Amino acid sequence: MQTKTFKGGIHPAGHKELSKGHPVERYLPKGDLVFPTNQHIGKPARPIVQKGDKVLAGQIIAEADGFVSANVISSCSGTVKAVEERVTSAGTRALCIVVENDGQFTLAPGVGKTRHEGTLSNKDILDAVQAAGIIGLGGAGFPTHVKLSSKNPEGIDYIIANGSECEPYITCDDLLMQKENREIVEGIKLVLQLFPNAQGIIAIEDNKPEAIKAMEAVCAGEKQVSVQPVMAKYPEGGERNLISVVTGRDLRFGQLPADVGCIVCNVATLHAIYRAVFHSEPLMERYFTVSGNAIASPRTLCVRLGTNCSELIQAAGGIREGCTVKKVLFGGPMMGVALTTLDLPVNKNNNALTVLAEDDVELAQSQMTACIRCGRCAHACPIHLVPQLMAEAAQRKDYERYEKKLYGLDCIACGSCTYVCPAKRPLMQLFKQTKAAILAAKRK
Amino acid sequence: MQSILIATVAVAIIGLLIGVLLVIVGNKFKVETDPREAAVREFLPGNNCGGCGYAGCDAMAAAIVAGEAPVSGCPVGGDPVAEQIANIMGVEAEEGEKKVAFVKCGGDCEHAVPKCNYIGIRDCASAMASSISPWKCDYGCLGFGSCAAACPFDAIHVINGVARVDSARCKACGKCITACPKHLIEFVPADAPHAVACSNKDRGPAVKKVCSSGCIGCRLCEKQCEAGAIKVENNVAHIDYEKCTGCGKCVEKCPAGAITKRKK
Structure with missing residues (x-):
């Protein structure tokens, strides 16, 4: 059966089989845990503990500073070792709370x-979500209580549970849906309580038949919640694409999902909402994939937030024998960020660690040629931009044209254009830089 | 013969009338220009380099007369031009000390510790956007030469992994200062005998791990300086050139070699 999909996108090799077969185990960290205060979008949280304080698992150690901010919760018990600036997975320095486990x-x-x-x-639900420090666990890290505090709850027609997980190598949402299917549906029902006219749809890519089956089994008796299989294609999980695929509604440039009556939440976020509301359990754990061809035994683990990455690589059997690690990424190979050190904690919105034995980017860079104007990038762009023209404007630093004529700020940095480019041009990297430059100029 | 005369007289009268009209209109709708503008323009170098920050020498002359730009605003002309313009404008030219740009980082390939094999776009702003630096030091020069690309006078070059200013060529236009995403470049007096080539705000032990020529904030220079010109703030030494006598004791005492003698 042909499943629904969107125009554009690419089909990179999935490599999901690497980590899919291994049963999910809970991993309890042994070393110190580190909690950055800026894991979410918005103002960093304000630490409320000091060096030497005793903390318990589930205790708030940094309070949300304002509405668009989120609490930071200790996921272990122990003593606060330091409250200091450290380099985080984003590569920048942020105030971190270090807890001796x-x-x-x-x-x-x-x-x-x-x-x-x-x-x-409704207030109970929102308060519980806010207290638990839940943010978008799919990657963006937008505080969930802000997303759910819509001004017009009647205007929302669809709550879309995003279980598409289109990024290669990552299987944490897949396994979460297989194992915790009932909890996810309960989470959707909690969100549906806030939006009286809404209908819940769980979107899952058709390369996860087990997850589709598991979710359908729980949804069988539900009136308001259904499962919608979608075609396995990258970036199916992008908010904009998913809304268009599931509801047929298109977001215009600059529009937010709520403008077309939709709210998209990752399945892991919904699971966390369920735990927070029904079990008063703040966000302490998440499913996390450790995969890649340099890992001896790739798998998905249920890890405590704040766990050190090098510990997690050991938990997945360490580095494969005879393998030299060329690249380590937080996230998958398409949108993940390259790391320069393994001494980093798992943040709320990190879903995977990909350890690779070869570096395709380096290879691609050595083969880079001039743009041949073939237009494949425009075909691949899931949000219908023209990367070729954008790159031209970006290189000329013509930010006016980039922003106003080419809608460059709407680029979701999925990397599809860079993936298909036969001239191997670093398009997405250029767009990311240009976007940062334009936003920095606007802040001035 | 008569027709020729009539034509000549008619044309002469028309010419006279138009001439009178033009004079009247010209006086009536005269655009007030400051005569000083043309005079100032006369002394500006005229190569429209834009080093002053204005669109060219004409725009600069207008800005000086309007009082928006200082009389010493032309980085190419320097003191002699500033003096002439000051005469026209009837103000004292501030004793415009010649300044040059200086890169506050000494972490070249021999001293700085490399962190990773950076394979992204070779541009400082791009590396900053991906938050990846090829060096372990978070504060130092990335060495991709965004400043060198911005310099209109070919005065900055990346030498051995770190940007270096050619003082003889630098016209202190300040373009490199805005181009550097790490904010490492500042003006120093052209005759400054030495400068602190480090911007690392970390404490000593952390600096030592990432660079062997980094300022460790030990304050030896502060104690040595008889003129009280050096202050250590945020773990980096700063020289106040108004007070500096150029004795060079700080250079001798600096255990890390972060204070360097400048080539004249």
């Missing part, structure tokens, strides 16, 4: 207390 994982009082449906008001 006592290995006990003693829970803070009140965590794990179950609540029952029927007694919950």
Whole structure:
């Protein structure tokens, strides 16, 4: 059966089989845990603990500073070792709270207390989500309570659970849907309570038949929630594309999902909402894939936030024998960021660590030639921009044209153009830089 | 014969009338220009380099007369031009000390510790956007030469992994200062005998791990300086050139070699 899809996009090799077969295990960290205060979009959280303080698992250690901000929660019990500036996975410095792990994982009082449906008001749900420090776990890291506090809740028609997971190598959402299917549906139902006219749709790429089956099994008796298989294509999971595929509504440039009556949440976020509301459990753990051809035994783990990356590589069997690591990425190979050190913590919105034995970017750069104007980039662009013209304007630093005529600021940096370019031009890198330059100029 | 006379007289009268009209209109709708503008323009070099920040020498002359730009605003002309313009404008030219750009980083290939094999776009702003630096030091020169590309006078070159200013060619136009995403470049007096070639704000032990010529903030220079010209702020030494006597004791004492003698 032909499944729904969007125009554009690419079909990179998935490599999901590497980490898919291994059962998900919980990994408890042994070393110190580090919690950056800027894991979300918005103002960094304000630390409320000091060096030497004792903390418990589930305790708030940094408070949201303003509405568009999120709490940071300790995922282990122990002593605060330092509150200092450190380099984070984004490559920049941020205030981090370092907790010396006592290995006990003693829970803070009140965590794990179950609540029952029927007694919950909308405010209860939003408060629980806000207190739990939940942010978009798919990658963007937008505070979830802000997303759910819509001014016009009646105007929302669709709550889309994003389980498409189009990025190669990553299987954490796939396995989460297989294992925690009931919790995800309960999470959607909680969100649906906030939006009376909405309907829940779980979008899953058709290369995850087990996840589709598992979710369909739970949705069978539900009136408001259904499963929608979509074609396996990159970037199917982009918010804009997913809305167009599932609802047929197109977002114009500059529009937000709520403008067309949609809210898109990652399945992991919905799972976290369920845990936070029904079990008073703040965001302490997440599914995290450690994969790549340089890993001895790639797998998806249920990890505590703040765990050190080098520990996780060891947990996945370490580096394959006889393998030299060429590149380590936070995230997948398409949108992930290259790391220069492994001494980094897992943040709320990090979903995978990809360790590769060869570096295709280096190879591509050695083969770079001039643009041959073939237009493949424009065909591949999932949001219908013209990367070839954008690159020209960006190189001339003609930011006016880039922004106003070519809508360059709407680029989602998915890298599809760069993937198909036969001249091997670093398009996406250029767009990322240009976007940063334009936004920096606007802030002045 | 008569027709020729009539034509000549008619043309002469028309010419006279038009001439009178033009004079009247010319006086009535005269655009007020400051005579000083032309005079100032006369002394500007006239190669329209844009080093002053204006569109060319004409725009600069207008800006000087309008009081928007200082009389010493032309980086190419320097003091002699500033003096002439000051005469026209009837102001004292501030004793315009000649300045040159200086890159506050000494982390070249021998001193700085490399971090990774950077394979992105070779441009400083691009590397900053991806937050990846080829060097372990988070503050130092990236060495991709965005400043060199911005320099209209070919006065900056990336030598051995770090940007270096050719003082003889530098006209202190300031384009490199805006081009550097790390904010490493500043003006120093052209005759400054030495300068601090480091911007690392980390504490000593952290600096030592990433660069062997980085300022460790030990304050030895501060204690040595008899004129009190050196202050260590945010773990980096700063020289106040108003007070500096150029004795060179700081250069001798600096254990890291972060204070360098400048070539004249």
